[in-house]
Amino acid sequence: MTYVSFPDSRKMDFTAIGRLCIDLNANEINRPMEETMTFTKYVGGSPANITIGMSRLGMETAFIGKIANDQMGRFINSYLERNGIDTSNVVTDDTGAVTGLAFTEIKSPTDCSILMYRDHVADLLLQSREVQEQLIADSKVLLISGTALAQSPSREAVFQALAYAKKHGTIIVFDLDYRPYTWTSAEETAVYYNLAAEKCDIILGTREEFDMMETFDHNPDHSDQVTAQKWFDFSAKIVVIKHGKEGSIAYTGEGLSHQADSYPARVVKTFGAGDSYAAGFLYGLMQGWTIERSMAFGSAAACIVISSHSCSDAMPTVEQVNDYIERCNRGEITVS
Numbered sequence: 001m002t003y004v005s006f007p008d009s010r011k012m013d014f015t016a017i018g019r020l021c022i023d024l025n026a027n028e029i030n031r032p033m034e035e036t037m038t039f040t041k042y043v044g045g046s047p048a049n050i051t052i053g054m055s056r057l058g059m060e061t062a063f064i065g066k067i068a069n070d071q072m073g074r075f076i077n078s079y080l081e082r083n084g085i086d087t088s089n090v091v092t093d094d095t096g097a098v099t100g101l102a103f104t105e106i107k108s109p110t111d112c113s114i115l116m117y118r119d120h121v122a123d124l125l126l127q128s129r130e131v132q133e134q135l136i137a138d139s140k141v142l143l144i145s146g147t148a149l150a151q152s153p154s155r156e157a158v159f160q161a162l163a164y165a166k167k168h169g170t171i172i173v174f175d176l177d178y179r180p181y182t183w184t185s186a187e188e189t190a191v192y193y194n195l196a197a198e199k200c201d202i203i204l205g206t207r208e209e210f211d212m213m214e215t216f217d218h219n220p221d222h223s224d225q226v227t228a229q230k231w232f233d234f235s236a237k238i239v240v241i242k243h244g245k246e247g248s249i250a251y252t253g254e255g256l257s258h259q260a261d262s263y264p265a266r267v268v269k270t271f272g273a274g275d276s277y278a279a280g281f282l283y284g285l286m287q288g289w290t291i292e293r294s295m296a297f298g299s300a301a302a303c304i305v306i307s308s309h310s311c312s313d314a315m316p317t318v319e320q321v322n323d324y325i326e327r328c329n330r331g332e333i334t335v336s
């Protein structure tokens with residue numbers, strides 16, 4: 001059964017809007033950051049990672065964002081281009097803003113954290129008038145990510161992109177991507193997240209992220225079913241709630257739920273799981289696969305990324321994901 005009809009005959013499969021940053025991932029792992037001396041630089045930012053993931057899976061992709069006019073900004077732009085991502089709507093800041101940095105601490109495979117440097121960052125300065133309507137009209141999917149809603153003018157740019165997507169029938173995906181830094185209060189966060197989610201066809205988030213959105217709602221048992229049901233009264237066709245190693249559950253408008261277990265993984269670090277899951281899941285849906293198969297593909301893609309040092313650079317190809325699933329089925333990957 002098809003739950004989402006993606007528009008045909010558009011030159012771009014997937015366009016994302018939001019943050020383009022740098023990840024600096026600890027080289028000396030399994031220790032606190034105080035004891036980490038060297039880091040490897042990668043392109044980062046959740047929507048950037050998802051777009052790189054979609055491109056690795058063979059999709060035609062584009063990005064709408066703003067980069068700093070510095071070495072980091074140029075590194076990001078050239079990495080996107082080398083990965084086949086259309087950067088014609090990646091704008092260069094002219095106000096002296098900087099590139100956001102995410103230093104990752106890998107204390108153990110299950111104890112990871114991110115130290116963010118995000119003052120005066122270029123990605124939050126994207127303006128509504130810089131969003132190209134034609135690019136969204138030419139795309140089957142627009143993905144928005146919650147962090148871009150945290151401040152103006154990037155907040156308005158995302159709402160303008162949503163308006164263009166609605167106007168042109170572009171399928172809208174919301175990856176909640178809630179990062180508390182840059183937001184000022186729980187109330188402000190919940191209000192803007194809810195306003196955006198009302199307009200979206202597919203919503204992906206963790207239980208904790210949906211809890212944040214339910215600041216003003218009544219869901220005392222943190223029920224996934226109650227969470228999902230709210231969005232079917234608006235535009236949603238699919239709501240996915242992710243539960244880390246416990247897997248994920250997708251709800252569809254008919255009240256059906258679809259469960260996916262996670263695959264075993266030799267975990268290096270946990271971050272990047274959600275981004276690779278999103279890329280794999282959306283790729284599957286866009287191939288016309290069932291929700292279960294799409295979720296399984298996303299779950300396997302997530303395992304590949306969490307078994308690697310990076311997020312963006314480790315995004316797998318279709319062959320790598322299929323190979324991972326086959327190896328799991330043969331019992332060759334058993335460490336969980």
Ligand SMILES: Nc1ncnc2c1ncn2[C@@H]1O[C@H](COP(=O)(O)OP(=O)(O)OP(=O)(O)O)[C@@H](O)[C@H]1O
Binds near residue numbers: 245261264300303306
């Ligand atoms: N330890 C794990 N082992 C195997 N699979 C995992 C593990 N952690 C996450 N996954 C897979 O990745 C999917 C998404 O993970 P998770 O729920 O942690 O998302 P997230 O919190 O958005 O990720 P991120 O850490 O990137 O923000 C899960 O549904 C699962 O399939």
Ligand SMILES: O=C(O)C[C@@H](O)[C@H](O)C(=O)CO
Binds near residue numbers: 045049271312
């Ligand atoms: O989202 C960020 O700013 C940091 C990411 O780039 C990092 O790779 C991650 O946490 C992935 O979700």
